[in-house]
Amino acid sequence: EIVLTQSPAILSVSPGERVTLSCRATQSISSNLVWYQQKPGQPPRLLIYAASSRATGVSARFSGSGFGTDFTLTISSLQPEDVAVYYCHHYHNWPSLTFGGGTKVEIK
Amino acid sequence: QVQLEQSGAEVKKPGASVRVSCKASGYSFSSYYMHWVRQAPGQGLEWMGVSNPTGGGATYAQKFQGRVSVTRDTSTRTVYLEVRGLTSDDTAIYYCASICGADCPFDHWGQGTLVTVSS
Numbered sequence: 001e002i003v004l005t006q007s008p009a010i011l012s013v014s015p016g017e018r019v020t021l022s023c024r025a026t027q028s029i030s031s032n033l034v035w036y037q038q039k040p041g042q043p044p045r046l047l048i049y050a051a052s053s054r055a056t057g058v059s060a061r062f063s064g065s066g067f068g069t070d071f072t073l074t075i076s077s078l079q080p081e082d083v084a085v086y087y088c089h090h091y092h093n094w095p096s097l098t099f100g101g102g103t104k105v106e107i108k
Numbered sequence: 109q110v111q112l113e114q115s116g117a118e119v120k121k122p123g124a125s126v127r128v129s130c131k132a133s134g135y136s137f138s139s140y141y142m143h144w145v146r147q148a149p150g151q152g153l154e155w156m157g158v159s160n161p162t163g164g165g166a167t168y169a170q171k172f173q174g175r176v177s178v179t180r181d182t183s184t185r186t187v188y189l190e191v192r193g194l195t196s197d198d199t200a201i202y203y204c205a206s207i208c209g210a211d212c213p214f215d216h217w218g219q220g221t222l223v224t225v226s227s
Binding site: 001032034036038043044046049050053055056085087089091094095096097098099100101102 | 141143145152153154155158160167169170203205207208209210212213215217218219220
């Protein structure tokens with residue numbers, strides 16, 4: 001089983017700062033990685049798919065990168081509405097899925 | 109537009125079973141997998157299993173093998189999740205979702221169903 005480890009678990013950032021979230025796989029998953037944003041009381045929202053493709057309607061502040069085992073979600077300038085928990089998942093063994101543990105982004 | 113409408117909240121006693129439904133509309137139901145993901149209070153997302161769009165079969169996370177069943181009724185465009193032998197650890201929000209994977213960027217989630225297991 002390919003495990004995804006997200007770090008850090010919690011990130012406290014000032015508005016306008018750049019945010020970098022990490023998702024690391026225990027073995028290569030090519031570019032088969034998705035990033036979600038989840039706000040309290042809501043289901044997850046798709047941000048990035050295929051590691052670096054931005055979903056429709058997602059702000060250009062969000063970008064994804066990486067290949068193989070190391071992936072990054074970057075928020076170029078944190079806005080108050082970006083406070084949320086961010087999850088990665090891989091679909092390398094589709095249709096089975098594995099989620100990372102999540103990173104909570106807070107405003108400092 | 110795509111909609112996934114889930115059944116309402118449930119309260120169950122330990123040892124009981126629960127069945128949650130997910131009715132799909134607004135897209136080609138037979139073309140997409142339907143996943144079940146749960147989220148315990150204050151915890152992360154946990155993938156449980158998936159209904160295959162053809163053949164009526166399902167694939168499960170190893171953790172849930174033998175205790176969970178996912179079925180699909182194409183005539184009513186509904187997918188069902190049954191969880192047996194409930195414990196307090198099964199208290200969670202259960203989501204159905206057509207999740208981005210082989211079919212990206214197609215990605216749609218139900219509103220979630222809260223299942224509470226309490227004596």
